[in-house]
Amino acid sequence: MTQLCIGVDIGGTNTVFAAIDKEGKVHAEGHIPTVGAETVEGYCDQLAEAIRELRYEIPGQPEILAVGIGAPNGNYYKGTVEFAPNLPWTQVLPLCDLMKERLSLPIHLTNDANAAAIGEGLFGAAKGLSDYIVVTLGTGLGSGIVVQGQVLYGSTGFGGELGHVIVEPGGRACGCGRKGCLERYASVTGLVHTLREKIEASDEPSGLRFVPAKELEGSAISDAAKAGDPFALASFEDLSATLGLALANAVAITSPEAIFLFGGLAKAGDLLLQPTRRHMEANLLDVFQGTVRLELSALLDANAGMLGAAALAWNEQAGSTAS
Amino acid sequence: MTQLCIGVDIGGTNTVFAAIDKEGKVHAEGHIPTVGAETVEGYCDQLAEAIRELRYEIPGQPEILAVGIGAPNGNYYKGTVEFAPNLPWTQVLPLCDLMKERLSLPIHLTNDANAAAIGEGLFGAAKGLSDYIVVTLGTGLGSGIVVQGQVLYGSTGFGGELGHVIVEPGGRACGCGRKGCLERYASVTGLVHTLREKIEASDEPSGLRFVPAKELEGSAISDAAKAGDPFALASFEDLSATLGLALANAVAITSPEAIFLFGGLAKAGDLLLQPTRRHMEANLLDVFQGTVRLELSALLDANAGMLGAAALAWNEQAGSTAS
Numbered sequence: 158m159t160q161l162c163i164g165v166d167i168g169g170t171n172t173v174f175a176a177i178d179k180e181g182k183v184h185a186e187g188h189i190p191t192v193g194a195e196t197v198e199g200y201c202d203q204l205a206e207a208i209r210e211l212r213y214e215i216p217g218q219p220e221i222l223a224v225g226i227g228a229p230n231g232n233y234y235k236g237t238v239e240f241a242p243n244l245p246w247t248q249v250l251p252l253c254d255l256m257k258e259r260l261s262l263p264i265h266l267t268n269d270a271n272a273a274a275i276g277e278g279l280f281g282a283a284k285g286l287s288d289y290i291v292v293t294l295g296t297g298l299g300s301g302i303v304v305q306g307q308v309l310y311g312s313t314g315f316g317g318e319l320g321h322v323i324v325e326p327g328g329r330a331c332g333c334g335r336k337g338c339l340e341r342y343a344s345v346t347g348l349v350h351t352l353r354e355k356i357e358a359s360d361e362p363s364g365l366r367f368v369p370a371k372e373l374e375g376s377a378i379s380d381a382a383k384a385g386d387p388f389a390l391a392s393f394e395d396l397s398a399t400l401g402l403a404l405a406n407a408v409a410i411t412s413p414e415a416i417f418l419f420g421g422l423a424k425a426g427d428l429l430l431q432p433t434r435r436h437m438e439a440n441l442l443d444v445f446q447g448t449v450r451l452e453l454s455a456l457l458d459a460n461a462g463m464l465g466a467a468a469l470a471w472n473e474q475a476g477s478t479a480s
Numbered sequence: 481m482t483q484l485c486i487g488v489d490i491g492g493t494n495t496v497f498a499a500i501d502k503e504g505k506v507h508a509e510g511h512i513p514t515v516g517a518e519t520v521e522g523y524c525d526q527l528a529e530a531i532r533e534l535r536y537e538i539p540g541q542p543e544i545l546a547v548g549i550g551a552p553n554g555n556y557y558k559g560t561v562e563f564a565p566n567l568p569w570t571q572v573l574p575l576c577d578l579m580k581e582r583l584s585l586p587i588h589l590t591n592d593a594n595a596a597a598i599g600e601g602l603f604g605a606a607k608g609l610s611d612y613i614v615v616t617l618g619t620g621l622g623s624g625i626v627v628q629g630q631v632l633y634g635s636t637g638f639g640g641e642l643g644h645v646i647v648e649p650g651g652r653a654c655g656c657g658r659k660g661c662l663e664r665y666a667s668v669t670g671l672v673h674t675l676r677e678k679i680e681a682s683d684e685p686s687g688l689r690f691v692p693a694k695e696l697e698g699s700a701i702s703d704a705a706k707a708g709d710p711f712a713l714a715s716f717e718d719l720s721a722t723l724g725l726a727l728a729n730a731v732a733i734t735s736p737e738a739i740f741l742f743g744g745l746a747k748a749g750d751l752l753l754q755p756t757r758r759h760m761e762a763n764l765l766d767v768f769q770g771t772v773r774l775e776l777s778a779l780l781d782a783n784a785g786m787l788g789a790a791a792l793a794w795n796e797q798a799g800s801t802a803s
Contacts, residue, residue: 288635311735312611412634
């Protein structure tokens with residue numbers, strides 16, 4: 158019988174999920190709105206129902222082994238989502254327990270960036286690596302750090318949080334209430350912020366000057382940079398300098414074999430990769446120079462959120478069989 | 481028969497070693513000059529001979545199980561000391577192999593700060609903790625980071641190196657060839673540097689103004705701070721601000737239960753601990769606030785270098801028996 162795990166990726170707007178086999182092949186997928194239910198219990202009712210329906214879509218009555226969930230502010234140890242600013246229910250949500258009641262299956266949960274790291278390890282470019290970092294560059298910056306084959310959760314379950322390393326004391330205000338966090342500089346939000354500052358401080362011509370604020374996104378800036386716009390290029394350079402230094406500092410702590418960039422902004426490719434690599438290498442302590450590959454995720458075009466969540470379920474399944 | 485491990489602490493001037501039991505009790509100790517031999521082979525001859533002699537000093541012919549070595553720039557994976565700037569032979573020294581040939585015992589090696597962390601875990605304040613950091617504050621800043629009960633070595637064996645996280649891009653020149661490393665601010669050297677800058681930039685009176693440069697050490701500055709000298713107090717405040725922020729950033733990555741301060745400067749006690757705790761807490765992301773104890777090492781007055789090196793040998797011994 159085909160054995161599958163369900164990977165669930167909870168986003169601020171939509172929740173997407175898929176039944177995925179051990180090789181990372183998606184057998185069926187579905188989605189529900191994250192914001193459709195008034196209570197978290199109602200949301201879990203909808204999600205459980207949709208997962209049950211998904212199973213019937215797959216020929217041959219596959220066996221569903223477990224469910225993995227990736228969610229912002231997800232806590233692996235507690236199976237909870239805690240105070241996620243982008244989710245409609247801002248409290249401590251016991252998602253694992255709520256879903257276990259409804260599906261009678263093993264449910265595992267982690268934050269979305271850790272899920273991406275686990276997915277990269279099982280299905281992507283980090284196969285066979287025991288020490289690596291996945292950095293997701295989107296609206297914010299998330300990261301999953303793997304040390305000796307295990308996700309670095311630390312004592313609280315919230316470890317591996319590079320996005321909230323303070324890189325500029327007293328700098329840009331962050332959603333977390335502090336100032337100068339890495340994600341205010343190295344993310345789409347950070348890139349747009351930097352670009353606006355540069356344009357406002359100059360009279361030089363740039364097509365980007367006339368793009369309405371709402372439409373100024375990462376892809377517009379990468380396109381402009383590829384076409385030679387000096388503001389766009391300088392903004393990527395600034396982002397890369399900040400990111401490269403922060404990665405070099407992270408290397409001094411966890412000494413990974415590779416760092417993979419993931420998320421919407423990673424689609425800028427060499428525009429981001431080459432200068433970040435240069436700045437990282439320039440800031441590495443001698444013993445780390447030349448020891449760390451900086452590459453794009455192999456799952457950039459896939460729904461790595463679902464793949465990562467399913468990979469979590471597969472890994473836990475393997476662990477429980479082994480023990 | 482009494483079972484003992486030998487802990488060897490290699491410093492720039494002296495090498496000290498002791499035979500230590502599983503409870504951390506020192507049964508005998510000795511020392512040789514680190515700089516006494518012209519070649520590393522000659523040094524190892526002397527060290528092996530001294531360890532053999534040490535055994536005869538202990539009543540009842542104890543069984544020596546293994547030797548642990550803590551050394552600057554020690555690499556646990558390779559058993560080497562690599563390019564240690566303070567050792568007389570600047571190259572890749574295969575100390576484990578050289579000592580194994582001479583003693584026919586299992587030899588284990590790690591860097592001195594990792595040894596301190598292992599010792600804190602087996603014999604000190606970190607007993608029973610699985611996630612903690614030990615920061616040694618001396619001439620430089622070393623650190624050993626423990627994650628899920630294992631020292632964080634990363635892929636190279638050089639992980640856990642907080643002293644060379646860059647906290648001030650373009651800042652003070654560091655011995656590593658880069659600029660702005662944490663250890664140029666948070667160490668005795670950093671404290672003296674800061675104090676001098678403050679005194680030179682001011683006309684205010686201070687007894688420290690007349691202390692000859694050579695005598696301006698950590699203890700002189702702590703004594704002055706305790707007596708109310710404003711320059712000394714401000715220098716401790718600056719050091720604590722830099723260290724507190726760097727520790728908060730490290731917490732975002734490894735989320736430890738506790739951080740222990742160790743080394744000569746840690747003897748300043750509350751003068752260092754209280755402001756560092758305040759700055760760390762103020763810079764912690766909400767999910768980490770109140771989760772991390774910042775305390776002094778329980779091995780401050782002991783020779784923690786030897787204890788840590790012996791703890792490494794004991795841990796490896798336990799591992800080899802278990803497996």
